[in-house]
Amino acid sequence: xxxxxxxxxxxxxxxxxxxxxxxxxxxxxxxxxxxxxxxxxxxxxxxxxxxxxxxxxxxxxxxxxxxxxxxxxxxxxxxxxxxxxxxxxxxxxxxxxxxxxxxxxxxxxxxxxxxxxxxxxxxxxxxxxxxxxxxxxxxxxxxxxxxxxxxxxxxxxxxxxxxxxxxxxxxxxxxxxxxxxxxxxxxxxxxxxxxxxxxxxxxxxxxxxxxxxxxxxxxxxxxxxxxxxxxxxxxxxxxxxxxxxxxxxxx
Amino acid sequence: xxxxxxxxxxxxxxxxxxxxxxxxxxxxxxxxxxxxxxxxxxxxxxxxxxxxxxxxxxxxxxxxxxxxxxxxxxxxxxxxxxxxxxxxxxxxxxxxxxxxxxxxxxxxxxxxxxxxxxxxxxxxxxxxxxxxxxxxxxxxxxxxxxxxxxxxxxxxxxxxxxxxxxxxxxxxxxxxxxxxxxxxxxxxxxxxxxxxxxxxxxxxxxxxxxxxxxxxxxxxxxxxxxxxxxxxxxxxxxxxxxxxxxxxxxxxxxxxxxxxxxxxxxxxxxxxxxxxxxxxxxxxxxxxxxxxxxxxxxxxxxxxxxxxxxxxxxxxxxxxxxxxxxxxxxxxxxxxxxxxxxxxxxxxxxxxxxxxxxx
Numbered sequence: 001x002x003x004x005x006x007x008x009x010x011x012x013x014x015x016x017x018x019x020x021x022x023x024x025x026x027x028x029x030x031x032x033x034x035x036x037x038x039x040x041x042x043x044x045x046x047x048x049x050x051x052x053x054x055x056x057x058x059x060x061x062x063x064x065x066x067x068x069x070x071x072x073x074x075x076x077x078x079x080x081x082x083x084x085x086x087x088x089x090x091x092x093x094x095x096x097x098x099x100x101x102x103x104x105x106x107x108x109x110x111x112x113x114x115x116x117x118x119x120x121x122x123x124x125x126x127x128x129x130x131x132x133x134x135x136x137x138x139x140x141x142x143x144x145x146x147x148x149x150x151x152x153x154x155x156x157x158x159x160x161x162x163x164x165x166x167x168x169x170x171x172x173x174x175x176x177x178x179x180x181x182x183x184x185x186x187x188x189x190x191x192x193x194x195x196x197x198x199x200x201x202x203x204x205x206x207x208x209x210x211x212x213x214x215x216x217x218x219x220x221x222x223x224x225x226x227x228x229x230x231x232x233x234x235x236x237x238x239x240x241x242x243x244x245x246x247x248x249x250x251x
Numbered sequence: 252x253x254x255x256x257x258x259x260x261x262x263x264x265x266x267x268x269x270x271x272x273x274x275x276x277x278x279x280x281x282x283x284x285x286x287x288x289x290x291x292x293x294x295x296x297x298x299x300x301x302x303x304x305x306x307x308x309x310x311x312x313x314x315x316x317x318x319x320x321x322x323x324x325x326x327x328x329x330x331x332x333x334x335x336x337x338x339x340x341x342x343x344x345x346x347x348x349x350x351x352x353x354x355x356x357x358x359x360x361x362x363x364x365x366x367x368x369x370x371x372x373x374x375x376x377x378x379x380x381x382x383x384x385x386x387x388x389x390x391x392x393x394x395x396x397x398x399x400x401x402x403x404x405x406x407x408x409x410x411x412x413x414x415x416x417x418x419x420x421x422x423x424x425x426x427x428x429x430x431x432x433x434x435x436x437x438x439x440x441x442x443x444x445x446x447x448x449x450x451x452x453x454x455x456x457x458x459x460x461x462x463x464x465x466x467x468x469x470x471x472x473x474x475x476x477x478x479x480x481x482x483x484x485x486x487x488x489x490x491x492x493x494x495x496x497x498x499x500x501x502x503x504x505x506x507x508x509x510x511x512x513x514x515x516x517x518x519x520x521x522x523x524x525x526x527x528x529x530x531x532x533x534x535x536x537x538x539x540x541x542x543x544x545x546x547x548x549x550x551x552x553x554x555x556x557x558x559x560x561x562x563x564x565x566x567x568x569x570x571x572x573x574x575x576x577x578x579x580x581x582x583x584x585x586x587x588x589x590x591x592x593x594x595x596x597x598x599x600x601x602x603x604x605x606x607x608x609x610x
Contacts, residue, residue, distance in 0.1 A: 050482060072485075085479065098484075102485070
């Protein structure tokens with residue numbers, strides 16, 4: 001569904017991604033993890049087309065990224081940015097309806113029904129629709145942004161640190177939402193995270209970014225990885241806790 | 252602090268606030284009474300800075316005993332640190348820094364020029380696209396900006412125009428009185444308002460008001476990743492953010508200019524009535540004979556050009572904001588300064604142009 005070949009990203013003399021390759025299978029949830037500053041966000045930006053890599057190619061749903069037009073891209077992918085990136089001058093409902101209005105000729109009544117549906121799918125009460133982003137709590141912003149990302153029923157969803165800045169309850173809620181969307185709507189989900197709980201409880205496979213290279217496998221098998229960094233990352237005190245939490249909840 | 256012969260008992264508080272005082276006292280004690288043992292049992296409060304001092308003394312051969320459990324833990328922690336010295340930043344000689352800045356400045360100018368050309372091209376492209384596809388004209392957005400840049404600015408523009416015309420009027424009267432030509436002040440005020448002052452003062456005000464508003468709004472959107480979100484959702488930020496602002500300003504600046512011209516003339520009437528004893532009716536007929544349609548046109552023709560300038564500079568700097576609050580402030584300032592500067596430069600060029608054209 002998403003495939004990257006030979007990605008190189010450089011900042012000055014520092015090579016952040018060293019000929020990376022990645023394949024995301026349709027319908028799977030893939031988590032991209034790594035330490036702070038390892039280049040996870042840069043990789044995400046490369047995959048969604050916000051940054052042109054210094055070398056390499058990305059293709060989405062079999063089409064090279066460069067050849068996907070803006071309208072097509074809007075229908076194909078949805079993105080959840082780390083701070084939500086809701087348009088601050090529009091209400092939540094207007095935020096969700098904007099991509100729908102631009103992509104279709106549906107009358108506003110119909111658009112409102114769609115927006116209401118997306119809000120409910122994202123677990124928000126209907127009255128959130130009239131609120132403005134500045135009036136929302138962190139968890140609600142993430143959910144509203146989720147609803148907007150789902151506006152055109154994309155086939156691929158990219159999430160940038162979906163559980164960051166959230167209290168444990170809200171974070172668990174987002175994890176559940178991700179799982180639900182994947183199972184019910186069959187959306188392929190690529191998420192960037194350093195939240196090990198999310199990694200263990202929601203992701204089918206994990207891609208760990210170490211020294212500019214990716215190691216991709218199921219979280220269970222990654223636990224046995226010989227790579228020292230990956231070992232420390234997953235087996236550290238918080239890793240163990242996260243794993244127990246996740247398997248306790250029922251993976 | 253107590254002295255017990257070879258043993259010194261420390262009492263009181265040893266922390267960052269008492270550090271200087273304690274250091275003086277303790278080092279004095281060491282020199283004068285050759286005490287080799289410090290008893291810390293009665294020490295009231297000890298923080299890491301105090302512990303650092305004690306560890307330093309221990310390295311000079313002093314024995315520390317009797318510390319309370321929590322102080323002992325702190326001492327163990329701090330004394331175990333390696334304490335590398337902070338590296339000093341490389342000192343670049345001043346003349347070299349000057350050369351570096353000069354080079355950087357020249358490079359920046361070149362990059363700036365390139366960026367400006369690219370931006371103008373993209374903006375022109377987006378504007379053309381929007382204008383050719385009537386239905387995509389973002390009317391709600393444009394009307395909001397017309398309200399904010401135009402209607403909201405009416406009071407302040409009126410005030411400025413009246414003030415400026417009064418100022419010019421006073422100067423005119425003062426200079427022309429000795430020659431007995433003070434009634435020509437009316438000509439001075441009317442012609443200069445219509446040709447130059449009206450449009451210039453209004454444009455500067457709008458550059459300050461709206462140029463900064465554009466840069467700041469768009470800059471904050473950049474910080475919040477709203478612009479990235481737009482790109483990913485297939486929306487062209489140029490089309491959605493820059494074009495409405497550009498079109499709105501091109502609509503409002505000429506109207507504001509005309510309005511300020513009227514206000515300027517009104518100010519002139521006030522001066523005429525106040526200082527020159529010219530009645531409003533006489534004033535009107537004087538203005539009618541002094542001023543030609545060309546004078547008005549000259550002023551109004553400049554307005555849309557300035558509008559495009561101010562809008563493009565404001566939006567460009569807004570889009571250049573990187574991800575910090577400091578960057579928003581900096582780019583907003585740059586936008587306003589650049590806009591005002593360019594307006595004045597262009598005004599001068601226009602003056603030359605019109606003079607050549609004999610208008």
